[in-house]
Amino acid sequence: MAPTLRLPCFRPTASDDGLPSVSASVIVAGTASGYHVLRVQGYSLTKSALPNGKHILSRPFRVAGRTxxxxxxxNGSLPETADYISxxxxxxxxxxDAVVARFEISFVDQVEKQDPSYIATFMAHRFLSKNTKDGGWGYKKFIKRETLEKSGRLKDDCFTVRCDVLVARELSTEDAMVPAAAPPFVVVPPPDSPQHFRALLLGGKSADVRFLVGSEVFAAHRCVLAGARSPVFDALLFGPMKEGTATDTESCVRIDGMLPQVFQSLLHFIYTDSLPETQAHDDDEAGATMAQHLLEAADRYDLQRLKLMCEGRLCQHxxxxxxxxxxxxxxQHCCQGLKEACFAFLKSPKTLDEVITTDGFRHLAKSSHCALFELRSKLAQR
Incomplete structure (x- = not known):
């Protein structure tokens, strides 16, 4: 059973002895959740049989007493989405009667998107019955067909998605079984250090070091970069060979071999322990390219958590x-988890035959003999 939202209501009354008493009730906002797994077998046939704008309906399933x-x-639901699956x-x-629900459609391996607490953060939609010919709610651009066909999610001409549904039930009022507690005199807000550190970075107040990356200059704070986060920055800014001293305000620490936008994202992570909002949900090719650059930067400055975040992002691409x-x-950067994901993708002989013809594999054969040897060893074990 999904959790309910309980809102206590208080009304002071006078008892027979003149002392105040408290009555209480609760407003219950309940939810019910469920999911349906849809497996598309014969993907190529569905692609050739159904033109743009035409669909096939899954088997019906029940959640919260509704179908x-x-x-x-x-081939997409609209002409402008003809290159996508909708x-x-x-x-x-x-x-x-209509239904108010939140939902998420994801590939079955995206387990982080399938928790009810995650889905509860989504916008609620009003669904009408089939008699109204309501088109429902969903994703016009769920995934580009070319992207799916190149990915490991299409196996033996099949792929599988999961639809999680969280339905809001009607509100009800109940008597409280126990006296309601008085509201606290002091309410402590949640931690907000990341927001303050982000403002510190953006405002540049009390910055005592500057970095020149390409043609752009970034102001930062030595104690944040070095003392708390990166041993490499610690050696760079406080070691015997320290650069950009506070007394030399015109000098900059020069950062070579890195794009300005990558260094900017690196600073954002160091100050807030998170990626910029524009990159946190960036799942396209540009996002994968940025993840590659950030992984190299994270390894360079020994930021292990950022490195693992980038590894996880690249595993999905x-x-x-x-x-x-x-x-x-x-x-090159000793990312064992990412290597294992690549080996798992290459376990299919058909996939391996396709990969061998690419320029990337020819580069791998010339530059990464250890990785190629490990790949051959793993293939020989199967």
Whole structure:
């Protein structure tokens, strides 16, 4: 059973002895959740059989006492999305009353998107019954077909998605079984240090070191960069060979071999322990490229958490065109988890045959002999 939201209501009354008493009730906002797994077998056939704008409906499934279904458009739901797969959740029963629900459609391996507490943060949508010919809600651009076909998620001409649904039930009022506690005199807000450190970085107040990256200059604070986060910055800024001293305000620490936007993201992570908002949910090719650059920067400055975050992001972008270069990157920067993800993708003989013809694999064969030897050893074990 999903958690409920309970709002206590108080009304002081006078008892027979003149002392105040308290009555209480609760407003219960309940939810019910469930999910449906849809496996598309014969993906190529669905792509050729259904033109743009045409869909096939999944088998109906039940959540919160209502019937639902998934619309699958292999060639997109609209002319402008003809290069994409579209997926929509629809209310598929004749009941007249509408339903308010939150939902998420994801590949089955994206478990972080399937927790009810995660889905509860999504915008609620109003679903109408099938008698109204409501088109439902969903993703016009769920994934580009070319991206799916190059990825490891399409196996034996099949792929699988999961639709999680969180339905809001009607509000009800109940008597409270125990006297409600008085509200606290002091309410402590949640920690907000990352926001303050971000403002410190953006404002540049009391900055005591500057970095020249390409043609851009970044102001920062030695104690944040070195003392708390990076031993490499510690040696650079406080060691015997320290650069950019506070007394020499015109000098800059020169950073070579790095793009300004990568260094900016690196600073953002050091100050806030998170990626910039524009990159946190960036799942396209540009996001993968940025993750590669950030991984190199994280390894360079010994920021292990950032390095693991980039590894995890790159594991989601492995396909025929990228696996060889990703494997070379993983070998160069000692990313064992990322290497294992590449090896798992290459376990299919058909996939391996396709990858061998790419420029990336030819580069791998010339530059990363250890990775190539390890790949051969793993393939020989199968």
């Amino acid at each position: 639902w279904a998934i619309k699958y458009f292999p 997926l929509f959740l629809v209310l598929n029963d004749p009941a007249a 492995i396909d025929v065109s990228t696996v060889a270069t990703t494997l070379a990157l993983a070998e």
